[in-house]
Amino acid sequence: MKRTSAGLLALLALLGVGAGFLLDQLLTATGRATFTPSLLLPVLLLLVAAASLGVAWPVRRSVRGAGRIDPFRALRAATLARASSLLGAIMAGIGAGLLVFLLTRPIDPPVGSTVAMLALMGSAIALVIAGLIAEQFCTLPKDPDDSEPRDRAPEPYGGH
Numbered sequence: 001m002k003r004t005s006a007g008l009l010a011l012l013a014l015l016g017v018g019a020g021f022l023l024d025q026l027l028t029a030t031g032r033a034t035f036t037p038s039l040l041l042p043v044l045l046l047l048v049a050a051a052s053l054g055v056a057w058p059v060r061r062s063v064r065g066a067g068r069i070d071p072f073r074a075l076r077a078a079t080l081a082r083a084s085s086l087l088g089a090i091m092a093g094i095g096a097g098l099l100v101f102l103l104t105r106p107i108d109p110p111v112g113s114t115v116a117m118l119a120l121m122g123s124a125i126a127l128v129i130a131g132l133i134a135e136q137f138c139t140l141p142k143d144p145d146d147s148e149p150r151d152r153a154p155e156p157y158g159g160h
Helices: 006-029 040-066 071-103 111-137
Strands: none
Touching (some): 040 111
């Protein structure tokens, strides 16, 4: 499994900014109130971050020699870690897009909405960081046999 790249996270965050801005633009164009995320959403994102780290911790201990590595547990932990970082990037982007829309309006945004957007962005960034750390926990150490090129044929017994 390949590691999550910073470029993919940045792209998802950028798409989230556009989606958040467009959502509020469409809501106000149709005469509705702008979208303000619940204050429970940041709490939920932080719980997912803690769960991602909690699931990956036993895999890290196994990798460091504290026992046998269960491949299914490691795969589940790595998948949750990757999904957490991707979701965090999207949610941080959406929060930023919603905040940008509010700040570009001619009137001052309500303090509650601004706090909700900042809390969403902060918890989403924490989710990205936790996902990347959990993904690092699931990385196997480099095998010493991998340092030699595999395309070389071994020397025949007895020398040259």
